[in-house]
Amino acid sequence: MTKFKVMTLNDLKLTIPLLFASFITNVSAAADVDQSTKANGAYCAPGSEQVQLDLSNVSLTREQGIPLIYQGMNNIEGPLWHDGALYYSNLGSHQANDQDFVLSNQSTIWRWVPGTKPEVWLDDTVAGTNGLAIDNNGNLVATRQLDGSVVYIDWQTKKVSPIVTRYEDKRFNSPNDLTIADDNTIYFTDPNWNTPSNIDPANTQGGGAPGSQVPGQRIYRVSADGKVNPTLVTELVPALRDKPNGITLSLDQKQLIVGGIAGLWAFELKSGRVSNPKQLLNTPIDGLGKDCSGNIYVTTTRNSPTRTDDQLVVILNKNYDEIGTLTVPEIHIVTNIAFGGEDGRTLYVTGLTAPMDGNKVRQCGNADCLPAGIYRARLNVQGFPY
Template sequence: MLFRPISLLFVLSLAAAAAEAVPEFKGSIERLDPALDGLIAPGTGIEVLASGFNWSEGPVWRDGGLVFSDVPENTVFGWKEGDTAAKVVLKPSGSLSGDGQGSNGLQVDAQGNLILCQHGERRVARLEKDGSFTPLADKYEGKRFNSPNDLTIAKSGVIFFTDPPYGLKKGETPELPQHGVYSVTPGGKVSLVVGDIRFPNGIALSPDEKTLYVAVSDPKDTRVMAYDLQADGSVKNGRVFFNAQGLKSPERKGGCDGMKVDAQGNLWTTGPGGVLVISKEGKHLGSILTGQATANCAFGGADRSTLYITADMFLLRVKTLAKGL
């Protein structure tokens, strides 16, 4: 085999290409209402913790650090204070055969177990201590889900999750007629909670668990819906809580996707431009503008006051004055 010396010019061109692969992050915080100052202190900035991901998603605080999905890479990454880069903690994460999409939304149950929406396996599953997965919900009325996307867990242990078709493999035909919002009890009973919206995505509960919020990522009508949650797990009085369609522009990418609720009931939802901060009355207080199509967010840190954000190729954080649930 003939070896040729590598020129300095070639090395420099590779370094330049690598630098171009991860563009410089430019973000800001937009203040639309003085009430935002009580949630994000004036002068607060946006910090880049890690970058270079394909599509980062589903962050959750666990065991003193953050874990999050890279959906196309079929990987869960972990980051802790002091780390210079995110580390692989689980691969494969959502497609065990490796030919499908990985995990998306992640949560931690009351026992500390990682619960995953697995796109490739089309199910919600629990990661066991030996590295295996236990399916918690994979079918409704005998038909496979589309691709469970995001989830929230009630104090009772009931899991609510969304099921848009985003994670289906090319050529896969949906078995269910709806893009549903479902629940699964600790005993394994699966119920359809909402069946009349297209592209349900992020999902969250109010602090008193009387309201279920569902983000809709429909590119023609991106919004957050609110529903009155009943004692039996059903919902009524579905209504538009916040319509974000008018915020979309070439400069403000993305739609309503993942979201979290703080202890005061404010909603922190990804949307056009980054993360929108919405009061519990539905007023837009301001936005964390990332300049990226922004997928999801989660509160974490020792006092759960730091907002971690997955924005396309970036993992970001913003110190807040709020407290996550």
Template sequence: MRHISVVLVLFLAMCQTAPQDQTQEETPTNSDQTMAPTRLIGSVQVLDETLTSLVAPDAQLEVLAEGFDWSEGPVWVSSGGFLLFSDVPTNRIYKWMQDSEFSVFLEPSGYTGTVERGGETGSNGLTLDSEGNLIIAQHGDRRVARLSTSVLEPQPVYETITEQYDGKRYNSPNDLVYRSDGTLYFTDPPYGLEFRMSDPAKELDFQGVYSVSPNGTVQLLESTMSRPNGLAFSPDESTLYVANSDPERAIWMAYDVLPDGRISNGRVFFDATELVEQGLPGLPDGLKVDESGNLFATGPGGVLIISPEGVHLGTINTTQATANCAFGGDGSLLYITADMLLLRIQLLTKGAIL
């Protein structure tokens, strides 16, 4: 009996001192949680209370990466969970991915020639077609091109979608957007030419807005704008918005989109010339439209948020000249290219992801 008691005591003691199970369940973490930003800049300026349903007044504007010459043309690639954007003067496209360092995605990105030339020769606007191919506005090569390889295994090999109109080379295709029927729309200001309007290589005497049908037919839609730049459709594709980055006429135009894809009834949608005259940095440039039809339009002061009725609701003040923006993640994150910076802000609204 005594022997049994000793064994029992030893057994109980061993149970009390045994280590805890090391495989116990840990506190779950949110895999979507973002890292704390290294730096915050800017602010949200509220001009109309409607804005507070689109972006919180105290929303933080994060600096994700910096050190670029002129960041442009962001596009979110859902298949890889990353953002691509151009650095126009350096002839590169960069890739940014959460929890990773940004890296060079493509080089060269906009000028593939071997003869050295001046001007901003890199890629500018970027978008994806319905099959997930990267479509690029190439300043230096003066064309709209398709990346020949997958965005998941990129190589700087391109095929031309269009490079001339009426037998003449484009100025320097700048920004682009697809209509749901597969028609590509793009703008063609002179910014990629070394001497811009007076460049001897300029072959067209206007700055156009064009469309390219799925079968490759090019159509000139607009030739009267002085500096056509960013463009985007309303959610129902009944309206095409086009920015004009001219300090003398810093406006966004709106056009009715006809069933055959042509545009008509051009009118000034919003005029920001007064903001330019106030000394705010930037001009009308890239833009995106959220699911309710509100414009997120880069321009004087940062990203102007304009209602479908043309009311300036407020501005995401980036503190510097701002080139473009894109919805990313689940559509509620706005990525912004602003001069040498890549920025991000959380929205309360969503935009379409390509």
């Protein structure tokens, strides 16, 4: 005979809160999924997460006719596809002035519609940018080494509006790369290279020389209301205090992925807090990108049969297993990644070159390095525009 328990008032008092808590948790989880899916949907067609990347017969081709504005070193960084054009930062230094002072690490923003000649969109007296991104309201967001800030730049008026400029009453070092979550939270890296030469280091966040793990170079989180705080990235992985650089979010935004001189790590991310770091690569990392299948694209340097410093895009799947590489030929250092084109399936890759290695022309393998430039390849997957 089956026995039934009669529920008492005390049972109800205990059960209802548990049911309510379970309901809230499920609703919250569903809301997170919906929000992330909605944000990804701006760039990814329905079902695109199921598309398998096919790299057979894919190679990067160098674009011709990409002008450079600086003497000596030129660095192309921060590619961003928007409204039919690729925007990017061209970093470098002008010649010495009348007092023999070289103002280093200047930066213009260029706009290039493929098939036409790139044009300067914002000159270096105003731009001073490195990383470029777009938030979920369509705003252009930039990391700006000129004054150590993260800013909005208006698409029409080109007015620069600060989001954050300081932390604990000191300017940031040289904000480098950034990524933006579906709720418009900004995460950015702040190494202490590329700080302009007219800035007193005592007024910046600081950090040590290359190889040092002295605090001062961090990864920051900026909430949608403009409040800035350092993350625990460099506390959990002190090696990332040495020139933190590329940064992105996983497709489901449950991991924050950060690279630097010492390698690449993925951190669990929940409510803006990072934990449980996992090292993915141990080679020097510059830029990161991602596609709609959840693959991560990493610009890095490796030894190869033809070069001791071969420049590669290494591709990791959503489980962070390496699934392929693309070689970036005859370039000094590969820098960054963006997807663009009308269907979001064109991969753009940028690079830099300092043409002289001491008093010799810099070599890339057995040939002189080509100037800084842009490469592209057509893929079978869609990707994100920065």
